């Protein structure tokens with residue numbers, strides 16, 4: 269199955285296309301996805317918006333950003349595009365957990381990105397500024413409670429965890445210099461144990477090579493309960509080639525590898541953009557195929573498809589901009605890259621619900 273305009277062919281993409289939305293499904297606002305970013309910090313307003321800007325170019329209808337309540341961050345994010353719907357996170361309040369119930373923010377959300385630009389407790393800016401550090405800690409607890417609550421939703425909502433979200437998973441108590449921050453560390457760890465356990469059928473971890481080293485040693489220390497293939501986590505290790513597979517206490521088991529050439533420019537923010545592409549595709553997988561049985565292998569095919577689109581977008585942007593290429597140039601090439609990977613998919617005539625299983629062989 270290839271569609272008009274598609275120039276690359278790979279079995280993983282071919283298997284994924286039947287799960288994509290059709291033109292006939294685009295009847296109401298939001299049918300092409302409602303994307304939620306739990307991202308950003310005063311230090312990284314760019315990373316706050318890259319996932320949502322990429323999701324919009326992928327074809328998502330609505331992008332919501334729920335950001336730490338810092339005025340500059342909220343203002344800068346709103347200024348990036350009128351299409352971004354920016355709200356501020358509530359201050360964390362242990363006694364009033366109902367404030368962090370996902371349903372308060374959900375608006376029928378179809379996918380979530382968590383982590384880009386959050387910053388880290390180890391950042392120098394927090395070292396001697398307890399107000400900023402408390403603000404950071406508070407935002408993280410609010411975000412993790414919202415994520416945990418999202419896992420209780422009936423509709424399966426895919427979650428991509430990247431960048432500083434991964435740091436929260438791999439940070440160690442020794443890194444937390446200030447003893448008074450240790451109770452916060454314990455709460456984060458406990459929340460992540462529940463999130464990774466309850467969400468292993470819908471969470472994708474997307475480490476770069478550096479982040480993967482820390483992730484691998486954390487996982488091998490059996491801090492999180494991912495002992496067997498049943499509760500293996502889905503993981504994408506980014507690099508010259510993108511490796512996609514499952515992570516258990518025993519290490520990484522590769523299932524797919526995306527070796528499409530990208531652009532030569534390794535500018536900052538491309539990983540953040542990739543989260544927007546992958547989350548959009550996985551959101552479509554779940555939200556437009558509610559009656560189909562979706563497996564982790566379908567998710568991996570979606571991750572592969574997102575990686576291919578990102579590599580192609582990087583290549584096209586580099587052809588045009590050369591070494592001046594920045595993340596926003598790559599975002600602008602996502603529509604062309606999506607077309608090259610998926611063709612005119614919304615106008616196809618068949619979808620997963622009317623394609624027999626012998627036509628679509630699952631891995």
Ligand SMILES: NC(=O)C1=CN([C@@H]2O[C@H](COP(=O)(O)OP(=O)(O)OC[C@H]3O[C@@H](n4cnc5c(N)ncnc54)[C@H](O)[C@@H]3O)[C@@H](O)[C@H]2O)[C@@H](O)CC1
Pocket residue numbers: 311312313314315316383384385386387431432435438439440476478479482536537538539540
């Ligand atoms: N324009 C922007 O706002 C951009 C913001 N970005 C944000 O910048 C932040 C940092 O991203 P980078 O890509 O620079 O991160 P890196 O992957 O370069 O990580 C920085 C360093 O942290 C180390 N590290 C990772 N996990 C660790 C652990 N558990 N313990 C100790 N060290 C650990 C890595 O080895 C690496 O040396 C992220 O929040 C990211 O989203 C970047 O995406 C670049 C663009």
Ligand SMILES: Nc1ncnc2c1ncn2[C@@H]1O[C@H](COP(=O)(O)OP(=O)(O)OP(=O)(O)O)[C@@H](O)[C@H]1O
Pocket residue numbers: 431475476477506507508509510530531535536537538539540541542575578579
């Ligand atoms: N050595 C490499 N050669 C070619 N492409 C690469 C290389 N390393 C990463 N990429 C590609 O760059 C994109 C982002 O991956 P990268 O490893 O830079 O993520 P990141 O560090 O999380 O990004 P960010 O700057 O957003 O934090 C992915 O599409 C990945 O395939």
